[in-house]
Amino acid sequence: MTSRDFSSDSLDPSGEEWEQFRASGHRMLDAMIDNLSTLRERPVWQPVPEQIRESFREAPIPEESGTLTEFFTRFEQAVLPYSTGNRHPGFMGWVHGGGTPAGMLAEMLAAGLNANLGGRDHAPVEVERMVIRWAATMMGLPETASGLLVTGSSMANFIAVIVASRAQPAGTEMRKTGLQARKLVGYAARTVHGCVSRAFDLAGLGTDALRLVPVDTSFRMDVSALRQMIAEDRKAGAEPFLVVGTAGTVDTGAIDPLEDIAAIAGTEKLWFHVDGAFGALATLSERFHPALEAIGKADSLAFDFHKWAQVPYDAGCVIVRDPVRHAAAFAQTLSYLSREDRGLAAGAPWFCDLGPDLSRGFRALKVWATLSIYGTRRLGRMVDQCCDVAQHLAARVEREPTLELMAPVTLNIVCFRVRVPGTDEATQDTFNAELVKDLQESGITAPSTTRISGQLVIRAAIVNHRTTCADADRMVDAVLNLAMRRDLQRMPEDRSRGNSAG
Missing domain, CATH: 1.20.1340 (dopa decarboxylase, N-terminal domain)
Known part of the structure; x- marks a missing residue:
């Protein structure tokens, strides 16, 4: 205008x-x-x-x-x-979805409607209820499960921890009295995302209340260690209440032994929560569904539609098996939020009864658009495609003598590094860290870094539906070229040190 x-x-x-x-x-x-x-x-980028x-x-x-x-x-x-660059097929850094044109248009429609989904009786609320029912069914949970869309898995995990802590005997009293002298403790693998520890912090439980369980050589929770830790905590007078299994760890994409964890949770009467931030959506793949089937036994689940489902940011989701326990953890009665049997104030329970937000946007519209336009079968094939690209990348890394694969490739994350002969670990870490910055600034590709067994590695997460094997090869070519250039810059310094030493 x-x-x-x-x-x-x-x-x-x-x-x-x-x-x-x-x-x-x-x-x-x-x-x-x-x-x-x-x-x-x-x-x-x-x-x-x-x-x-x-x-x-x-x-x-x-x-x-x-x-x-x-x-x-x-x-x-x-x-x-x-x-950020996460729409680009060369973005392989953090676990960010690439978005879709359809999702962009749905976001525009939602903004035009400007609906507040905290509560009241209107069609957008029914859309979110439909999406939550779909999500529960997709993950093998009962369609009667409760849930809501949130900013992301950080908030979803926080809500799950709150519900789990208040599902314990006298747990709802904590809403008024706080923890008092109770020593609630929960368990998760050492590879769990940091947002779970933060959830314990924000919930007032304290980060020390989250016991970190050792992992095996495949970076999966060691269930024998879990059993032992639960027994030791009970003996010490603590109250175990929760165990978290991860479906797709952020570092390597490993999947915890969810079936075994579910069995232990049942025997020990613990709340079984799954953090499936990105990996849970691999259940749409026929290939990976068996490894994730135990998600259907969870008491609660956190995952993100804005990762592998490619919904535009933000669109996290929490599902709780028992709607009564979910509502008991958050519902409140306030005069200005009174529910009626008809009119605009009807339609209880409201979404503000299921989480901390009263004002909530219409996230469900872009999720509805994505699922209805692309369908779960096509999304499942897209998951397979990403994992195929990851396997292609891993095979290429193993063929290159200067590269080293640093972890098994379970899903879509490939961790590797450039070998720098004749140097110590600290020098190799610095070399690979600087190389990743070179790669990002080149504009060709954008991986990130993480640490595997204490060593800094290059981490490529294949989440974007646009990424192909050719993009993975382009990244490896860039790694090799920029590493050679950086190595040539480093060599005169090494020769100089060698001459002075001799």
């Missing part, structure tokens, strides 16, 4: 201004579709230029009206080229 001010007293356009607004909106949509369709022609960074830091608060055209021009110049 070109006019500085809408003529209407509201913030809407008026009269012919609507047509101008429509034309501007179409241009913005076309530009974003053009951008998505040409991702491969662009760098995966590029650093924000200092002048743009400063322009944001120094920008004054706008006091006068601007135009939609000015705003979008600024977006195209200062934001669009410098985003």
Whole structure:
């Protein structure tokens, strides 16, 4: 739009201004579709230029009206080229979904509707209930299970820990009295995501209350150690209440022995929670479903639609098998939130009874769009495709004499490093860490790093539906080329040290 001010007293356009607004909106949509369709022609990531960074830091608060055209021009110049890069097929760093054009349009529709899904009786609430029912069924849980969409698995795991702690005898009293002298403890493998420890912190249990169980050579929870730790804690007067199994660890993609953990939880009368942030969605794959089937025995589950399901950020999900226990952990009665038998205040229970948020966006629309447009079978094949690319990458790494595979490839994560002969571990760590920065700044590819058995490694997570074997090969080629360049820069220093020593 070109006019500085809408003529209407509201913030809407008026009269012919609507047509101008429509034309501007179409241009913005076309530009974003053009951008998505040409991702491969662009760098995966590029650093924000200092002048743009400063322009944001120094920008004054706008006091006068601007135009939609000015705003979008600024977006195209200062934001669009410098985003995280996870839409690009060469992005293999953190476990980020790539998004879809359909999801982008659904997000626009949700914003246009501007619905608050904290509660009340309206169709968007029914859409989220449908999505939660679908999610529970997909994961093998009863369709009567409770749940809600949240920002991500960090919030989903936090909600699950709260529900689990209050499902214990006299647990609901904790809502008024707190922990008092109770010593509740939970268990998770050492490879568990840090958000579970943070959940214990935020829940007031303390991070020491999360016992970290050793793992085996495949980076899966050692169930014998779990049994022993539970027995020792009971003997010491603690109250074990929860065990967390991970479906797809963040470092290597390993899947804990969920069936065994479920059996121990049943015998010990513990709440069985699964953190399936990205790996749970592999249950849609016929190939990986058997390894994840025990998710259906969980008391609660956390996972993200915005990872392997490719829904635009943010779209986390928590599912709780027992709706009564879920509501008991969060429901509250306030006069200004009274529920009625009809009218807009009907439709209880509300989603604000199932988590900490009263104001909630319409996340369910983009999940509905993704599942209905692509279907679970196609999403399952996409999971297989990502894992096939990971196996291709692992095989390529093993063929290259200067590269070393550092962990088994269970799903879609490949951990490897460049060997630097004649150097100590600290030097190899630094070399690989700097190499990853080189790779990211090259714009060719964007892996990340992690540590495996104390050693820093290059970590490639194949989550984007656009990533192919050719993209994996392109990354390896870039690794080898940039490593050779960095090694040549390092060699004169080594020779100099050798001459002075001799």
